[in-house]
Amino acid sequence: MIEFLNSIQNSLIYKNFFLVISGLDNTILLLLISLPVGFVLALLFALGRVSKIALLSRTIASYIFVIRGTPLLVQIYLIYFGLGSVKFIRESFLWYALKEPFWCGVIALTINTVAYGAEIFRGGIQSIEKSQVESGLSLGFGKFLLLRKIILPIAIRKVLPSYGNELILMVKATSLVSLTTYMEMTGIARKIMAKTFAPVEAFIAAGILYLFLNFLMVQFVKYLEWKYNPHLRLNN
Amino acid sequence: MFKFDKLVFGDAGWGDEFLIATLMTLLVSILSMGLGLFLAIITVWAKIIQNRITRFISNFYTTVIRGVPELLVIYLIFFGGNTVVMSIAKVFGYNKYIELNALTIATIAIAVISATYSSEVLRASYLAISKGQIEAARALGMNKFSIFFKVISPQVIRHALPGIGNVWQITLKDTSLISVTGLVEIMRQSRISSNVEHSPLTFLITAAILYLCLTTISGRVFKTLEVNYSKGFTT
Numbered sequence A: 001m002i003e004f005l006n007s008i009q010n011s012l013i014y015k016n017f018f019l020v021i022s023g024l025d026n027t028i029l030l031l032l033i034s035l036p037v038g039f040v041l042a043l044l045f046a047l048g049r050v051s052k053i054a055l056l057s058r059t060i061a062s063y064i065f066v067i068r069g070t071p072l073l074v075q076i077y078l079i080y081f082g083l084g085s086v087k088f089i090r091e092s093f094l095w096y097a098l099k100e101p102f103w104c105g106v107i108a109l110t111i112n113t114v115a116y117g118a119e120i121f122r123g124g125i126q127s128i129e130k131s132q133v134e135s136g137l138s139l140g141f142g143k144f145l146l147l148r149k150i151i152l153p154i155a156i157r158k159v160l161p162s163y164g165n166e167l168i169l170m171v172k173a174t175s176l177v178s179l180t181t182y183m184e185m186t187g188i189a190r191k192i193m194a195k196t197f198a199p200v201e202a203f204i205a206a207g208i209l210y211l212f213l214n215f216l217m218v219q220f221v222k223y224l225e226w227k228y229n230p231h232l233r234l235n236n
Numbered sequence B: 001m002f003k004f005d006k007l008v009f010g011d012a013g014w015g016d017e018f019l020i021a022t023l024m025t026l027l028v029s030i031l032s033m034g035l036g037l038f039l040a041i042i043t044v045w046a047k048i049i050q051n052r053i054t055r056f057i058s059n060f061y062t063t064v065i066r067g068v069p070e071l072l073v074i075y076l077i078f079f080g081g082n083t084v085v086m087s088i089a090k091v092f093g094y095n096k097y098i099e100l101n102a103l104t105i106a107t108i109a110i111a112v113i114s115a116t117y118s119s120e121v122l123r124a125s126y127l128a129i130s131k132g133q134i135e136a137a138r139a140l141g142m143n144k145f146s147i148f149f150k151v152i153s154p155q156v157i158r159h160a161l162p163g164i165g166n167v168w169q170i171t172l173k174d175t176s177l178i179s180v181t182g183l184v185e186i187m188r189q190s191r192i193s194s195n196v197e198h199s200p201l202t203f204l205i206t207a208a209i210l211y212l213c214l215t216t217i218s219g220r221v222f223k224t225l226e227v228n229y230s231k232g233f234t235t
Helices: A002-010 A012-021 A024-050 A054-069 A072-085 A087-091 A101-126 A130-138 A143-180 A185-196 A199-228 B015-048 B052-067 B070-091 B102-127 B131-139 B144-181 B186-197 B200-229
Strands: none
Touching (some): A024 A143, A054 B200, A101 A143, A130 A143, A143 A199, A143 B052, A199 B070, B070 B102
């Protein structure tokens, strides 16, 4: 038994595991900024998308079209390499953020999730029954109150499953930021591979951590679904 | 800042290189989508036959691959694939060094990812077929083979087409990750060109436009197919 435990401790995956874990905080940091900001902006964009102002709605529609039609990698590279090559950006205050791979990653991830999230929320907002809005209006609700008390709560809880999907995609998307020399889990796994020439062990260690992170995310979304859909609970 | 004049065809520009790169992206997408659909059919089959072991393996595969970043899967197959192939070859007594070419690895890696998404779509559309139809086919004396090709497949295709269209878009965009393996597709080409011309903005925007064209055009194609396959169904 002790021999078996020793062999585990000496195995490469076990050692890599603790090396890769040192990148976990960097991965989580990316998510901690881009997910909340992305959520709020996605809601605003979704409201703009369904608004009756044609110019606003159309601008957001084309933004969503462009972002959803191009790979995230292109967006990350455009911000990291592309914007960094423009002279007046290098001389402006923007450069303080854009010279850091971390902020480039955060900006790219946010831009990406806003487009997908806005489309998801739009679906939720448009699926609200007219009668619910009308009953709100008949009670004398103003536009803002209607939004806060009726439209947003119903829309958000309706789209929780698909927004949860998007959250998991975002966890996976953080790995792409490693291509801009930012050292999160995938970046560290790659470094380990270059040092030890043992690719499988390094990437399996990182993979287990991503699976764990996604597992937590799924549980979180499940909890939200349970909390905000009390009428769908089986045993109350 | 912009050097769009460098996109001309011929030796003076990168136009022809980008054309070839676009074709390469399309080739990888089509090959891996096809292989992915094949893998997905096997995965779905393993889930719907009443066998605990195959179902466990199939569920394990889809859960793990969908929970792990695509980039990691590609790294694993790109850097670890040779080792696996060589150890399999060793079993058969072949001890020389084998190197898989970049296109094969790219296709396998993207197919492994795309298959997990396709399998969910196919499983859902298989479950959408009512049991009565299969029972009716059996009552008519059709064998398993013709039930699959004459009853199940046509309906699965119709139900699955919108979902498969989405998977295609994801697959197409995932091929950009293949650039890390050195295969010259759109993404890799834009990095090469921008390094040579010192104008990343130009070539990255070119790449973005090319991807946008590919996704838009293929979206249209899938819309047409959907209309075609749902003939006689008013929805």
